[in-house]
Amino acid sequence: MRAGRSRARPMVASLVGLTVAISGCAGAQSAASSGAPLQTATQPAPERSATPPAKEPVRQAPALPDPDAPIPKDPARLARSLTDTVAALRRATDDWTRKGDPAKGQPPEPMVLLALQQQRIYRYLARNPQVASRTYAKLPKALAGQAKDNVTAARDLLSLVHPISGSAKFRVQPPKPADVLLDHFRYAERRFGVEWxxxxxxxxVETKFGRVRSPSYTGAQGPMQFMPGTWKAxxxxxxxxxxxxxxxxxxxxLHASGAPRDYRRALYAYNHSQAxxxxxxxxxxxxxxxxxxxxAYYNWQVFVVTTxxxxxxxxx
Structure with missing residues (x-):
């Protein structure tokens, strides 16, 4: 794994505001990218006889995306990049869940880099609606629907963000293992009837699965961003x-606020914003x-919006 920024210690960032950590339970909203197409490496096929036929390149798995490479601006190239990224991410997810152990430790490097590339593409499309529309038209139908959902969600959350110009201090740390969280979600669903x-x-949306540990500027706390009065109740x-x-x-x-009968009502009670x-x-x-x-979402990272x-x- 490449050296990461996610450590359980305070971090000071100049000119930053949280990008997607939204203060929950009727708290005020907090202030909430680019990458080249995947490259394919080739190598000569091994010789099989004393008089081998002409060598042919052997196609290998695409190289992992660089976490800071520019996002393609051309819709056709962007669609290819997203298609390749999502396909590779699904394969990496299957490998992790079948051969790895999401209940322990950190995800493998392919999961982290591919999910970050996916996230950065969607963030770029959310800020560029015309490019997004042209990109959807070049995607396979199923992926176009997924992309529209993710881009629309990102755009809704970015609409709540007010970039700041000043110093802000954030405490971030690695999240609990993915399957540990999954067990907690499912237990809560069984107990209160709210879909996991x-x-x-x-x-x-609130804390990127617990990565953000700082309280919001309104005083919301913890991995689910509760205001003190709501937590007490x-x-x-x-x-x-x-x-x-x-x-x-x-x-x-959420159950007391209307879920599962009316999730919109319940979620609006959690945070007073239709977006x-x-x-x-x-x-x-x-x-x-x-x-x-x-x-995939579990491996999306914490971004901040600055001036x-x-x-x-x-x-x-």
Missing amino acids: EVLAAVMF YGMGGDVQDTRDALLAAANY YVNAVLLHARQIKQDIRNYY RGDRRLTGP
């Missing part, structure tokens, strides 16, 4: 900083359609 995919989408005596306690409290609050509600439901829909999208552009606080 919705809970996962809320945590993803729905936290059931738990620790607002504890991941399992926070997820149970979120399920408790927030739309983004959470779009991400939840993607997770429902393919659980591999949960593992001088985006900065990435976690990841490679």
Whole structure:
């Protein structure tokens, strides 16, 4: 794994504001990229006889994307880059879930780099609607639908962001293992009847699955960003900083606010913004359609929006 920025220690960033960590439970919103197409390496085929036929190149797996390479601006190249990235990401996800152990340790490097490339492409498309529309037309139908959901969600969340120009201090750390979180989500669903995919989408939007550990400027705390008064009412005596306690409290609050009968009403109670509600439901829909999208989102990183552009606080 390449040296990362995600460490359990305070980080000071100049001119930054959180990009997608939105203060939940009626808190005020917090302030919430580019990459070349995947390259293919080739090598000569080995000789098989004393008088071998002409050598032919052997096609290998595409090289992993550079985490800071520019995003293609041309819709055709951008569509190819996204198509290759998503296909490679799905293969990497299958390898991790079948041969690795998402319940322990950190994800492998291919997952991290490919998910980051996917995230950066969607962030770019969210800021460039005309390019996005032309890119959708060049994507396979299924991928075009996925791209529209992710880009629309990113655009909704970015609409809540107010870039800041000043100094801000953020505490970030690695998240709990993906399958540990998955167990917590499913337990909360069994206890309160709130779909685990919705809970996962809320945590993803709020703190990128617990990577952001700083309180919001309004005072929301913990991995699910609870305001103190809301935590007192729905936290059931738990620790607002504890991941399992926070997820149970979120399920408790959403259930009391209308879920699962009316998720829009419940999520609006969690955060008074229709853009927030739309983004959470779009991400939840993607997770429902393919659980591999949960593992991809798990590997998306924390970005900040500044008056001088985006900065990435976690990841490679």
